[in-house]
Structures are given as structure tokens and as C-alpha cells.
Amino acid sequence: DTEVTQTPKHLVMGMTNKKSLKCEQHMGHRAMYWYKQKAKKPPELMFVYSYEKLSINESVPSRFSPECPNSSLLNLHLHALQPEDSALYLCASSPGTSLFDEQFFGPGTRLTVL
């Protein structure tokens, strides 16, 4: 299995809802990432997990809560989001053995906050 999968593909939620995004890879990668991408903009890093520990948090608001239950799975829990949080959320993974490792991206979850 050489891909990163993300579910759901699309998500519409209200500002009072709680939802979760899921990312999975079975390539044995030990580093996993969440990115946010607004329309016509480049991806922006949110979080990095390395060997299941949070190693980078790019000052993301607490309404976004990442979780890495095991080395294959990465979740992003969402609560009390704002309409401006609507974006494409991309997950990526890399082997995690070197900073020069390539990152492989999943198909993304398109999130709309009403």
C-alpha cells in the first residue's frame, strides 16, 4: 500500500458541531502532517507528528486538536470552528528517518463551516 488515505472527502459542519478528520497510511512512515489550504493559496503547515509525538504546532487555534493514536493513523478533531476555517485539509506522511525525506500527500478533506 503506497498511499495516504483521508476520510471524509467532504464535510459540512455548523459552528457548534464536533467532527473529526481521519488520515491513514500503511507505508511504515513515522512522520505525519496536517496542512490547511485555502483556495488559490499554497498549503500551510498546521501540525507535525514524529514517532507519534507532536513535534511541531504552528500556533494553531485550540479549536483544532490533533491526535496520533498509532504510527499509521492521524486524526484532527474539530470543535467550534469558524466559517473562515473552511478549506482543504491535507494530510501527508514521510518515512521520518531524515529531514530530507519526501512528503506524500493524501487526497484531502474539503471542509465547509456554515
Added chain:
Amino acid sequence: ELKVEQNPLFLSMQEGKNYTIYCNYSTTSDRLYWYRQDPGKSLESLFVLLSNGAVKQEGRLMASLDTKARLSTLHITAAVHDLSATYFCAGSYNTDKLIFGTGTRLQVFP
């Protein structure tokens, strides 16, 4: 902090023509990536450039890296419609964090 800029932001080119996308970065970057993104889709890795003078080619695309000039280029040869997409370069230095350029939206017309 590393900043990455691309130009042009938008490129409309005729099939069969050649063109180059430029990626400039502000401080040391120990690696440079090129990605392709189709509308509404994820990022597809094209090239990883790790050292000064590195040149990589795949089909009609060729990427190069000049670390002294802090410049990477993506050259398109004899463009075809299938190459229409947004192209991002991304750099990093001594960290997992990739800094992406602004992106170049390429449109190839007959």
C-alpha cells in the same frame, strides 16, 4: 525565516512552446521540492532536489537547483494540455516544516 517566491503566478502558454517557472528563496534551504496540484485535488510530488547543480527530468519537465543563487527552475518543454495545473515549489532548512511558494497556475491551450 525562509520565504519562497515563485514567478510567474499565472502562465498561459500555447501547446508546443517552452517556458520556465522560477522559484526564489530568501535564506538557506537544504532541499527543494516541486509539486503539481490539479484543481480540487491533492499534491503530487514531481522532483526532490538536494544539492547545488542538481538537475532532474521527467517527461517534458526538468527541474534544477542553484543554491548559490537561491534559485530553482522548472522548465517545460513542448507543452501539452495535460500539463495544465498549479505548480508549487517548497523549501526547508533543518526542520520538517516545508515552506511553499505562492504557486504558478499553468494553462496550456491549443
